[in-house]
Amino acid sequence: MLSWRGKSLNIGGLTAKLPIIQGGMGIGVSLSGLASAVANEGGIGVISAAAIGMLEPDFSTNYIEANIRALRNEIRKARELTKGILGVNIMVALSNFSDMVKTSIEEGIDIIFSGAGLPLNLPSFLGETRDTKLVPIVSSSRAAGLIAKRWLEKYNYVPDAIVVEGPMAGGHLGFKSEQIPDPNYKLEKLVSEVISEVKIIESKAGKSIPVIAAGGIYTGEDIYRFIQLGASGVQMSTRFVTTEECDASLEFKKAYVDCRKEDIGIIKSPVGMPGRAIINEFINDVNIGTKKPYKCPFHCIITCQYKSSPYCIALALANAKKGKMKYGFAFAGENAYRAERIVSVKELVTALVEEYNNAEMA
Numbered sequence: 001m002l003s004w005r006g007k008s009l010n011i012g013g014l015t016a017k018l019p020i021i022q023g024g025m026g027i028g029v030s031l032s033g034l035a036s037a038v039a040n041e042g043g044i045g046v047i048s049a050a051a052i053g054m055l056e057p058d059f060s061t062n063y064i065e066a067n068i069r070a071l072r073n074e075i076r077k078a079r080e081l082t083k084g085i086l087g088v089n090i091m092v093a094l095s096n097f098s099d100m101v102k103t104s105i106e107e108g109i110d111i112i113f114s115g116a117g118l119p120l121n122l123p124s125f126l127g128e129t130r131d132t133k134l135v136p137i138v139s140s141s142r143a144a145g146l147i148a149k150r151w152l153e154k155y156n157y158v159p160d161a162i163v164v165e166g167p168m169a170g171g172h173l174g175f176k177s178e179q180i181p182d183p184n185y186k187l188e189k190l191v192s193e194v195i196s197e198v199k200i201i202e203s204k205a206g207k208s209i210p211v212i213a214a215g216g217i218y219t220g221e222d223i224y225r226f227i228q229l230g231a232s233g234v235q236m237s238t239r240f241v242t243t244e245e246c247d248a249s250l251e252f253k254k255a256y257v258d259c260r261k262e263d264i265g266i267i268k269s270p271v272g273m274p275g276r277a278i279i280n281e282f283i284n285d286v287n288i289g290t291k292k293p294y295k296c297p298f299h300c301i302i303t304c305q306y307k308s309s310p311y312c313i314a315l316a317l318a319n320a321k322k323g324k325m326k327y328g329f330a331f332a333g334e335n336a337y338r339a340e341r342i343v344s345v346k347e348l349v350t351a352l353v354e355e356y357n358n359a360e361m362a
């Protein structure tokens, strides 16, 4: 393995050799397999809690318990596979947000990452020891400032890091459709703005808060560029999908390898946010109105307009994760078309390190 020439990433006293967080990918795409493989390479591996109970036999009849059980099992499985740093991604918009947070803390997870809404009460779940680190995911400096202010005032807690996710990311996006292509919302700009906001918080709190850049970061050269800009690390998801260890089906990964730049687009998700995905027959059918409203099995996302939506996004994403691409679709970042083949996480990390080192020497 090539040696990493850059800095390590410190989040609340936990040190990752590589400043790379594998972003949480919901509905079973990042579970213990991918998270432990990334943690074993010195990055931070993240399990997504979104509909994690999908493979439990009682998922639709006993949604709450099935998800708690599955999350517990995935954290324990990951722990058996790595001594590295592990996180759980828990979206604020999940209807079982508090169950997922409590379970992760009970299981001693190292870090909770939380976005898709403002995680204003997240520190209230911590016990006396405050062992689990808390990292909000934001799309603006305003959101970063709001969360930090509330946490400090109400819980005397400072975020252990802040992830800034820009509009090139995959999955649901924290932007209005018209903001997505607008240069005022470019990740480089957002990262600089959040760094300025964080400086104010740091001076009030007397604690340093690493800022992590996310959304469209694909190569080691990209990582180098964002570190030069002042970020302490990066969160990457799309590039980790086309790995052997990614927990999605081979068909899901192949959809990434086979897609073209023009296949990646923005959908209007039933949860009321835009989302980036690989546009396929399923999405085209939705767009031309051939899909009919359905019965909502789980009410998994608080903001979901399930009564008027022509499909269930949880089921569509679950079908894709399982490889039934005709009955669903894959969320993907703007750069998904760049994947050429499926590699191991070790190979991917080696390539990223090499690209980073080359950029540094250039």
Ligand SMILES: Cc1cc2nc3c(=O)[nH]c(=O)nc-3n(C[C@H](O)[C@H](O)[C@H](O)COP(=O)(O)O)c2cc1C
Pocket: 023, 024, 025, 026, 027, 029, 048, 049, 050, 089, 091, 115, 116, 137, 165, 168, 169, 170, 171, 172, 214, 215, 216, 217, 235, 236, 237, 238, 239, 330, 331, 332, 333, 334, 335
């Ligand atoms: C398949 C997929 C599923 C995702 N699921 C979630 C999720 O459950 N929660 C979340 O906060 N972000 C989710 N994201 C966003 C990623 O965690 C990440 O921040 C973002 O995709 C980074 O951009 P990149 O994919 O260009 O690297 C998802 C992204 C993808 C591609």
